[in-house]
Amino acid sequence: MAKKPFASSADLAPKDEVFVELAEGVYTLTAEGDPNVGAIEAEDFLICFEARATPAAARRWLAQLRKHTQKPVRYLVLSHYHAVRTLGASAFDAQEIVAHEMTRVLIAERGQQDWESEYGRMPRLFEKPEEIPGLTWPTLTFSDRMTIPLGDERGDLVLQHLGRGHTAGDIVAWLPQQRILFAGDLVESQAALYTGDAFHDEWATSTLDEIEDLGAEVLVGGRGKVARDRIEVEAAINQSRHFLNELRRTVGGVHAEGGTLKQAFELAHKTLEPRYGRWPIFEHCLPFDVKRYWDECDGKDWPEIWTAERDRAVWDALQ
DSSP, rough: OOOOOTTTTOOOSOOOOOEEETTTEEEEEEEETTTEEEEOOSOEEEEEEEOOOSHHHHHHHHHHHHOOOOOEEEEOOOOOOOOOHTGGGGGGSSSSSEHHHHHHHHHHHHHHHHHHHHHOGGGGGGGGGOOOOSSOOSSSEEESSSEEEOOOOOOEEEOOOSSSSSSSSSOEEEEETTTEEETTOOOBBSOOOOOTOOHHHHHIIIIHHHHHHOOOEEEESSSSSOOSSSSHHHHHHHHHHHHHHHHHHHHHHHHHHHHHOHHHHHHHHHHHHHHTSSSTTHHHHHHHHHHHHHHHHHOOOSSSOHHHHHHHHHHHHHH
């Protein structure tokens, strides 16, 4: 059997980007399984959600956004620390870059290694990487909740940390008046989950419970299509929970029986591939997902740092 190309290194075809107005002054851009981004208009400023991987990629999103509004970007909100979400920040000229306090910790601890790792895994997303000025640092952080009044009867935007999940510092952006949720990578809609830096047990239970309790009627996940009604929102949350639970069940079972990491990967792949195998980044994610949950089963609460070298070693060991 031919060896699989490393991660998404062979995925070089351009993706169709779709600009969607979710409600008056609320926008998103999806791209066939590439990271989603969003924007919310306040009375006299903009809040952008996620920065993309490079300034060049961010400028393409902003060019579409500027067809609808010329308001300045006051806040750029980062859902978590991963490079494909943060390194395009310089293009926004935002007054404040907002993130959870733990995201700042993670950038300091592993931001450079994550940049090198993600560039190797997903080179297509790093359009004109030479323009990246360096790591993106939040200028404004919070621990639990931050509310931004939008003015002009638009209600509020609520930024919340609902528990550890995809990383230790995930936040969501919630518009309670419009019932629209930007969930970051805590929820995917018809896209596989990346869990290489995750806290699986919390994510699959209390964190997703908190998301479900918000009662969103529109949900923009980290990747994949927009969930446009309560049924689709529930399906996206249930899909994310099912993926996590099956990963926990298969890998945890092999670990408990004294099996090997390779056996755990093979069982997880056999179990998950029929449902998720055709969805974006499934083959890319699964080796790293399995290794992280195996580490948790070994009692390692804090995720080990992924480096370009460690990426290749784990990938090669599990193929």
